[in-house]
Amino acid sequence: xxxxxxxxxxxxxxxxxxxxxxxxxxxxxxxxxxxxxxxxxxxxxxxxxxxxxxxxxxxxxxxxxxxxxxxxxxxxxxxxxxxxxxxxxxxxxxxxxxxxxxxxxxxxxxxxxxxxxxxxxxxxxxxxxxxxxxxxxxxxxxxxxxxxxxxxxxxxxxxxxxxxxxxxxxxxxxxxxxxxxxxxxxxxxxxxxxxxxxxxxxxxxxxxxxxxxxxxxxxxxxxxxxxxxxxxxxxxxxxxxxxxxxxxxxxxxxxxxxxxxxxxxxxxxxxxxxxxxxxxxxxxxxxxxxxxxxxxxxxxxxxxxxxxxxxxxxxxxxxxxxxxxxxxxxxxxxxxxxxxxxxxxxxxxxxxxxxxxxxxxxxxxxxxxxxxxxxxxxx
Amino acid sequence: xxxxxxxxxxxxxxxxxxxxxxxxxxxxxxxxxxxxxxxxxxxxxxxxxxxxxxxxxxxxxxxxxxxxxxxxxxxxxxxxxxxxxxxxxxxxxxxxxxxxxxxxxxxxxxxxxxxxxxxxxxxxxxxxxxxxxxxxxxxxxxxxxxxxxxxxxxxxxxxxxxxxxxxxxxxxxxxxxxxxxxxxxxxxxxxxxxxxxxxxxxxxxxxxxxxxxxxxxxxxxxxxxxxxxxxxxxxxxxxxxxxxxxxxxxxxxxxxxxxxxxxxxxxxxxxxxxxxxxxxxxxxxxxxx
Amino acid sequence: xxxxxxxxxxxxxxxxxxxxxxxxxxxxxxxxxxxxxxxxxxxxxxxxxxxxxxxxxxxxxxxxxxxxxxxxxxxxxxxxxxxxxxxxxxxxxxxxxxxxxxxxxxxxxxxxxxxxxxxxxxxxxxxxxxxxxxxxxxxxxxxxxxxxxxx
Numbered sequence: 001x002x003x004x005x006x007x008x009x010x011x012x013x014x015x016x017x018x019x020x021x022x023x024x025x026x027x028x029x030x031x032x033x034x035x036x037x038x039x040x041x042x043x044x045x046x047x048x049x050x051x052x053x054x055x056x057x058x059x060x061x062x063x064x065x066x067x068x069x070x071x072x073x074x075x076x077x078x079x080x081x082x083x084x085x086x087x088x089x090x091x092x093x094x095x096x097x098x099x100x101x102x103x104x105x106x107x108x109x110x111x112x113x114x115x116x117x118x119x120x121x122x123x124x125x126x127x128x129x130x131x132x133x134x135x136x137x138x139x140x141x142x143x144x145x146x147x148x149x150x151x152x153x154x155x156x157x158x159x160x161x162x163x164x165x166x167x168x169x170x171x172x173x174x175x176x177x178x179x180x181x182x183x184x185x186x187x188x189x190x191x192x193x194x195x196x197x198x199x200x201x202x203x204x205x206x207x208x209x210x211x212x213x214x215x216x217x218x219x220x221x222x223x224x225x226x227x228x229x230x231x232x233x234x235x236x237x238x239x240x241x242x243x244x245x246x247x248x249x250x251x252x253x254x255x256x257x258x259x260x261x262x263x264x265x266x267x268x269x270x271x272x273x274x275x276x277x278x279x280x281x282x283x284x285x286x287x288x289x290x291x292x293x294x295x296x297x298x299x300x301x302x303x304x305x306x307x308x309x310x311x312x313x314x315x316x317x318x319x320x321x322x323x324x325x326x327x328x329x330x331x332x333x334x335x336x337x338x339x340x341x342x343x344x345x346x347x348x349x350x351x352x353x354x355x356x357x358x359x360x361x362x363x364x365x366x367x368x369x370x371x372x373x374x375x376x377x378x379x
Numbered sequence: 380x381x382x383x384x385x386x387x388x389x390x391x392x393x394x395x396x397x398x399x400x401x402x403x404x405x406x407x408x409x410x411x412x413x414x415x416x417x418x419x420x421x422x423x424x425x426x427x428x429x430x431x432x433x434x435x436x437x438x439x440x441x442x443x444x445x446x447x448x449x450x451x452x453x454x455x456x457x458x459x460x461x462x463x464x465x466x467x468x469x470x471x472x473x474x475x476x477x478x479x480x481x482x483x484x485x486x487x488x489x490x491x492x493x494x495x496x497x498x499x500x501x502x503x504x505x506x507x508x509x510x511x512x513x514x515x516x517x518x519x520x521x522x523x524x525x526x527x528x529x530x531x532x533x534x535x536x537x538x539x540x541x542x543x544x545x546x547x548x549x550x551x552x553x554x555x556x557x558x559x560x561x562x563x564x565x566x567x568x569x570x571x572x573x574x575x576x577x578x579x580x581x582x583x584x585x586x587x588x589x590x591x592x593x594x595x596x597x598x599x600x601x602x603x604x605x606x607x608x609x610x611x612x613x614x615x616x617x618x619x620x621x622x623x624x625x626x627x628x629x630x631x632x633x634x635x636x637x638x639x640x641x642x643x644x645x646x647x648x649x650x651x652x653x654x655x656x657x658x659x660x661x662x663x664x665x666x667x668x
Numbered sequence: 669x670x671x672x673x674x675x676x677x678x679x680x681x682x683x684x685x686x687x688x689x690x691x692x693x694x695x696x697x698x699x700x701x702x703x704x705x706x707x708x709x710x711x712x713x714x715x716x717x718x719x720x721x722x723x724x725x726x727x728x729x730x731x732x733x734x735x736x737x738x739x740x741x742x743x744x745x746x747x748x749x750x751x752x753x754x755x756x757x758x759x760x761x762x763x764x765x766x767x768x769x770x771x772x773x774x775x776x777x778x779x780x781x782x783x784x785x786x787x788x789x790x791x792x793x794x795x796x797x798x799x800x801x802x803x804x805x806x807x808x809x810x811x812x813x814x815x816x817x818x819x
Binding site: 108109112143145147287290296303306316317321322324331335343 | 397398399400401402404423440442443444445446468469481482483485627628629631632634635636637638639641643644646649665666667668
């Protein structure tokens with residue numbers, strides 16, 4: 001049966017088994033598929049070969065300092081919210097070689113590292129993570145200097161977003177205005193619907209490339225009833241957020257409280273392990289590492305993710321600036337929620353809740369902000 | 380009074396500049412003090428001019444060892460050479476210290492904001508430096524002297540720990556012989572053989588001649604020195620927006636992408652290192668920030 | 669005595685003082701000069717005068733057995749020299765040595781003190797200025813203790 005070609009902003013329905021067709025269409029276009037998978041009992045983002053690799057039938061329970069996977073009792077492909085991985089792993093890899101240099105007599109020849117830029121299709125990007133990618137775009141693409149590694153990977157990436165029909169225990173995207181529905185920044189956005197015996201995806205087309213790919217996937221127009229049902233599921237998700245963060249005047253609030261006793265209190269719990277920065281989908285700090293081989297004739301420059309909880313992060317000759325745990329936690333939180341706004345015109349927090357879940361002592365960014373906000377009311 | 384936003388911010392297309400060091404050859408090395416030396420560099424190939432504004436810095440790469448931010452100390456009008464004064468205090472700077480003329484360094488830059496030299500025309504100028512702080516201000520001094528008629532009274536106040544720690548000794552003596560600006564030198568401690576001032580650099584601020592309401596003050600030195608100097612300048616009535624200081628932080632990328640040099644909302648490498656005091660006053664006062 | 673008035677009035681330490689007060693101070697004042705190397709005063713001596721430097725430079729020194737003289741500070745044009753006089757037993761606790769030809773106004777402290785006691789307005793004006801000098805030198809000494817170039 002001939003179908004009208006999908007177009008931008010179209011809303012279509014594809015049956016659950018046809019998700020495989022979508023993945024195949026992307027693979028045929030040369031994309032390496034990255035999506036949620038279960039590996040060694042953990043939820044990760046890694047290379048998908050087929051829809052069967054998705055954590056079908058699984059869901060997660062998240063609380064401060066706790067992440068548990070469990071069977072959901074249905075066949076949903078996207079029953080899990082987010083795990084410790086985020087897409088930044090693929091756009092700004094944890095370790096990147098920037099260049100290599102050879103000693104030549106008294107001289108030095110420095111050659112940029114040539115990388116075959118991988119062409120990723122991200123399958124199952126949650127709305128909070130779409131915003132996180134947009135935040136990193138501001139950092140790496142929209143400032144006075146552009147990061148070429150990020151730029152090359154980002155330009156090629158194809159994004160299949162998935163709207164959230166269930167909020168995780170530490171989610172607060174509704175507070176940050178970043179979810180649970182994807183509004184922009186995707187090629188295709190799916191809403192997975194299990195209704196009675198039916199299992200299908202409502203698909204919104206977000207780009208011309210998305211429309212083109214959908215041509216190869218059996219689809220039909222979305223009825224009003226389907227769209228209403230999807231909206232209802234998303235609205236229910238909003239109503240069941242695991243956490244809430246009052247972002248009203250947040251920057252000013254934190255700027256008023258650099259010396260708040262709460263920083264000492266949280267520092268007494270914080271292990272300064274830096275888990276929160278590594279799981280955060282927007283944290284972008286990276287460190288430069290220069291290495292040589294044993295002959296000393298060959299040198300390389302690498303870049304790796306860095307963590308502002310390391311004492312060395314603020315090191316200048318003679319010592320570090322932020323030595324106390326208090327100062328390092330404060331830097332992380334105030335950067336994320338306040339100075340980020342001055343730097344990049346948006347919050348550095350997208351409400352994904354990862355920093356709460358993956359903190360080994362269960363420090364909750366929403367609770368820390370609430371404690372500071374409530375102390376003002378007591379005054 | 381003045382804007383000190385970086386004059387030019389080249390867009391990076393691919394890895395070449397600003398992330399790829401360019402090879403520069405050491406032409407000359409001169410010892411300034413027991414632990415500080417000055418390098419004169421030229422591009423290892425080609426003769427492309429190196430243009431910079433006073434106060435900007437480069438990232439200098441010692442082969443295989445690492446990279447450090449070092450402010451540029453030469454005359455901005457001399458674009459055929461690149462001059463850096465370096466104190467050997469860490470692994471990289473000690474490795475650079477060992478390099479003889481003819482050897483090659485990697486250079487990325489120039490980065491960062493600049494001293495508001497052109498913008499301060501019409502004002503009295505007071506420059507207060509402590510220790511190595513003279514190095515990043517020397518380009519500003521050259522530029523002011525090259526356009527001397529455009530400025531009012533010009534006072535240079537130089538502090539160091541001892542007479543042996545003074546940078547650019549001969550040049551300071553030459554400058555003291557000039558009639559068109561005054562050079563004050565003081566050291567924290569000295570033997571009686573030292574005929575000049577003894578006392579911290581701030582002792583000279585009450586003595587300097589400038590009209591506080593019409594003065595641009597450029598300050599560079601260790602953090603404590605700058606804090607006390609700013610207080611003395613404010614006490615004399617210099618406006619906070621006309622006091623400029625140069626900040627120091629861990630800088631690795633030089634282009635605001637690595638996150639290490641943050642001071643509150645600022646990235647020292649791209650929003651600084653030179654700031655108007657009123658711009659960073661709030662952050663300057665906070666500890667461990 | 670009349671010729672000293674404009675010289676006193678021109679010194680920054682006395683700037684803005686009423687002329688009736690200046691006149692009294694002038695009665696306590698004399699002009700002095702010190703050649704390079706000459707001691708202005710020596711540790712342990714009874715302090716009889718303090719000095720308002722007109723030009724030149726004076727080093728404040730402490731003499732040590734092993735390191736010889738150590739210069740703590742220098743005082744120059746427009747500045748105030750010697751505040752040991754203010755408290756009993758009125759002895760200098762360090763050396764002051766001219767580094768170059770130095771001309772100063774010497775003020776007889778017992779004379780100044782007498783006028784200040786008799787006229788508290790003058791005394792207050794005088795002490796206000798004195799407090800500024802003291803506060804400033806304390807500020808500078810604290811900074812010197814930190815050794816800013818070593819940190």
